[in-house]
Amino acid sequence: MDPEAGSVTRESRLKIYRTTLCLAYQSFGVVYGDLSTSPIYVYKSTFSGRLSLHEEDDEILGVLSLVFWTLTLIPLCKYIIFVLGADDNGEGGTFALYSLLCRRAKLGLLSASDAPDDDISAYNSGLPRKETVASSILKEFFDKYQSSRIVLLLLVLLGTSMVIGDGILTPSMSDEPYEIEYNCFLLLDLMASKLRPPVFMIVSQTSIFDLPLECRIPFQLLQDYTVLIACVILVGLFELQHVGTRRVGFLFAPILLAWLFCISVVGIYNIIHWNPRVISALSPYYVYNFFKKTGKDGWSSLGGIVLCVTGAEAMFADLGHFSQLSIRIAFTVVVYPCLILAYMGEAAYLSKHKVDLQRSFYKSIPEVVFWPVFIIATLATVVGSQAIISATFSIISQCRALKCFPRVRVIHTSNHIHGQIYIPEVNWILMVLCLAVVAGYRDTDMIGNAYGLAVITVMLVTTCLMFLVIVLVWKRNILGAVAFVIVFGSLEMSYFSACLAKVHKGGWFPLIFSLIVLSTMCIWHYGTLKKHSYESHNKVSLDMLLSMGPNLGINRVPGIGLIYSNVTTGVPPMFTHFVTNFPAFHRILIFVTIRSLTVPKVPLNQRYVISRIGPAEFRLFQCVVRYGYKDERKDSHDFESRLIETVAEFLQSGSDDSEVRALGMEFGLNQQQSSPPVDVAALGLENGISSRASKRTVRFRGVGCSKELEDLTEAKESGLAYMMGSTCILASETSSYLKKFVINIVYGFLRQNCRHPATALGIPHTSLIEVGMVYRV
Numbered sequence: 001m002d003p004e005a006g007s008v009t010r011e012s013r014l015k016i017y018r019t020t021l022c023l024a025y026q027s028f029g030v031v032y033g034d035l036s037t038s039p040i041y042v043y044k045s046t047f048s049g050r051l052s053l054h055e056e057d058d059e060i061l062g063v064l065s066l067v068f069w070t071l072t073l074i075p076l077c078k079y080i081i082f083v084l085g086a087d088d089n090g091e092g093g094t095f096a097l098y099s100l101l102c103r104r105a106k107l108g109l110l111s112a113s114d115a116p117d118d119d120i121s122a123y124n125s126g127l128p129r130k131e132t133v134a135s136s137i138l139k140e141f142f143d144k145y146q147s148s149r150i151v152l153l154l155l156v157l158l159g160t161s162m163v164i165g166d167g168i169l170t171p172s173m174s175d176e177p178y179e180i181e182y183n184c185f186l187l188l189d190l191m192a193s194k195l196r197p198p199v200f201m202i203v204s205q206t207s208i209f210d211l212p213l214e215c216r217i218p219f220q221l222l223q224d225y226t227v228l229i230a231c232v233i234l235v236g237l238f239e240l241q242h243v244g245t246r247r248v249g250f251l252f253a254p255i256l257l258a259w260l261f262c263i264s265v266v267g268i269y270n271i272i273h274w275n276p277r278v279i280s281a282l283s284p285y286y287v288y289n290f291f292k293k294t295g296k297d298g299w300s301s302l303g304g305i306v307l308c309v310t311g312a313e314a315m316f317a318d319l320g321h322f323s324q325l326s327i328r329i330a331f332t333v334v335v336y337p338c339l340i341l342a343y344m345g346e347a348a349y350l351s352k353h354k355v356d357l358q359r360s361f362y363k364s365i366p367e368v369v370f371w372p373v374f375i376i377a378t379l380a381t382v383v384g385s386q387a388i389i390s391a392t393f394s395i396i397s398q399c400r401a402l403k404c405f406p407r408v409r410v411i412h413t414s415n416h417i418h419g420q421i422y423i424p425e426v427n428w429i430l431m432v433l434c435l436a437v438v439a440g441y442r443d444t445d446m447i448g449n450a451y452g453l454a455v456i457t458v459m460l461v462t463t464c465l466m467f468l469v470i471v472l473v474w475k476r477n478i479l480g481a482v483a484f485v486i487v488f489g490s491l492e493m494s495y496f497s498a499c500l501a502k503v504h505k506g507g508w509f510p511l512i513f514s515l516i517v518l519s520t521m522c523i524w525h526y527g528t529l530k531k532h533s534y535e536s537h538n539k540v541s542l543d544m545l546l547s548m549g550p551n552l553g554i555n556r557v558p559g560i561g562l563i564y565s566n567v568t569t570g571v572p573p574m575f576t577h578f579v580t581n582f583p584a585f586h587r588i589l590i591f592v593t594i595r596s597l598t599v600p601k602v603p604l605n606q607r608y609v610i611s612r613i614g615p616a617e618f619r620l621f622q623c624v625v626r627y628g629y630k631d632e633r634k635d636s637h638d639f640e641s642r643l644i645e646t647v648a649e650f651l652q653s654g655s656d657d658s659e660v661r662a663l664g665m666e667f668g669l670n671q672q673q674s675s676p677p678v679d680v681a682a683l684g685l686e687n688g689i690s691s692r693a694s695k696r697t698v699r700f701r702g703v704g705c706s707k708e709l710e711d712l713t714e715a716k717e718s719g720l721a722y723m724m725g726s727t728c729i730l731a732s733e734t735s736s737y738l739k740k741f742v743i744n745i746v747y748g749f750l751r752q753n754c755r756h757p758a759t760a761l762g763i764p765h766t767s768l769i770e771v772g773m774v775y776r777v
Helices: 003-030 042-046 059-084 093-104 133-144 145-174 178-189 213-243 245-273 276-282 285-294 296-300 303-311 310-316 326-350 354-363 367-383 386-401 424-441 445-472 478-500 508-537 542-547 573-582 636-652 706-720 737-753 757-761
Strands: 555-565 584-597 608-613 620-628 720-730 768-776
Touching: 003 326, 003 386, 042 059, 042 303, 042 326, 042 354, 059 093, 059 276, 059 285, 059 310, 059 326, 059 445, 059 478, 093 133, 093 145, 093 386, 093 445, 133 354, 133 445, 145 245, 145 310, 145 386, 145 424, 145 445, 213 245, 213 386, 213 424, 245 276, 245 326, 245 367, 285 720, 296 303, 296 478, 296 508, 303 445, 303 608, 310 386, 310 445, 310 584, 354 367, 367 636, 386 424, 386 573, 424 737, 445 508, 445 636, 508 573, 508 720, 508 737, 508 768, 542 608, 555 706, 573 584, 573 768, 584 636, 584 706, 608 636, 636 706, 706 757, 720 737, 720 757
Parallel strands: 555 584, 555 720, 584 620, 720 768
Antiparallel strands: 608 620
């Protein structure tokens, strides 16, 4: 054995280990903030309803047992073991599962042109599994009933809208006004030494007349300015987002680690000092005993217990920022045991101090370490919002790429991790909605009810999608998929039913909000499909257009024209409308179609698909540019460079037929050796790209001196222009009033107020030609 090879292998393994541990460390600041701060409010929310404590500890031990088994089954077993394994080439979230089903099981609403061409070899590694009877039956069902695909898409959009709702409620819950009021109330205790015992009571149950005279004015001021303080913290949190997830997460990781260390140590102290018997609550018998004694009140309290797993969905949604192994190590080794110790310690304290129920977390902290833990807790509650905010950015970016959300500006904040993005419009809208929730609710119990419903709905949607992934993608036995649904689905349905019962107590907010977001995404998707359908059905054959050339007097002007269209064959109606009224177009014409594929990223060597249209003397080409939903749209100069170089490589390859070729590789000098050499300096190609408004040069490598290449070079020197349709989408006169309202008003409003397609694609304004046209759909 070669010792040098062994040394390289060891070094590579050490590098992998270091990278994984570094990612695991960074994940604390991004992924686990929300989940780790749940102990602050779980017991308070659980006992805020009709459930009350008695002399015995059955209720406390029952709630602890429920928290333990919920944390074990949902985050540990479901997400860490199963769901993280269903990533879409490293990406996670609701849309990633849908993407996986679209590519591997063909369950998406794809057109015929999308389905076969979108197969990317880089994302199809691994041997295909043998079809099972169950998978065949399910595929036949989805193929036979198109409505089932629509229902699946609606289910995915429902989960997505609930995640966005979670992004609104998480900052409101983490920076809740009454937590701030309570924290400030501690300072009042130093001002009013006559007030005994120290002021740890519930503000909502404290009357201003119960306080000494010198404390009444400060207490009233606290009640007046608590919401203002919470709003200031929220504004600061969202203002920080523009620096990027990597910087924010790296700074927040030490805070979360210090927080987890504190709550675990305090938990161990409380278990030993107050009630070591709480360890017996790990037995599921206490769950049975809890429901036996509490009955309907115990079932109603599930809406508070479910808050112990808030943030668990972020482990999957933020998967693209890290890796499966790093997230599994961080949760299994650190987060999970620390949370269990924290809940057990708080339960031990509650068993001896039942009157302190509403502030049990802070009152369970020993006085010696109270202030350090208090400061870390204040910081950790702010960090807790980061996970779901980052996940909201990622999910909306995926929806936008798959034409389920209006166009927004996506800023990539990291050069190394592509999934770390920032969306300014979404950030500020989230901030405004969070401020509205804090100012409007003013009751954290109501916020908690809404929060729990949003979280458990996302988990239910994930369970349903996982059933399809297990059967159709993994090709496992259907009994395993049914067992997965029974174990996790039944548990989540129990929590879901309890949260639904609290709709009138605040749970209505995520339902109304998700309905608005769901309607917006559905209308945008529906209108976009109708627009593409109109263009596909009204496209004109290019041969017919060229045959009309002598009659129309069509002239060819110097330069290259890029015609943006949504159709991959034929001439879009926009271009036909233009030529009919202005019979001239560029000497070299390239019809460009942007395809957003259901894969995270498309390799550069498979991004451009070039084909020839008609005879070679027409100088007409079709180019399909394929982007994944995590790919960044490059700037116009880089796009022009790659596109024209790819066309040159297509011509250099000697393809004189209309066969589609994916060309993006480096062009070798050994190709087309029979062609005479080219004077690159004479063509002005040696200096790369020149970013002038009237002239752009592109560097070729060993381009053959054929007639077509000469024409391409001359056209490039003459300039390049973009042509896009500035269409107005209206419902046909015979359409129903509902369709007219959806298309003419709602979809029209969204189109007018979203980013312009040219801006989204980075097309320079000086080179843009817009053709106005009305589409009656």
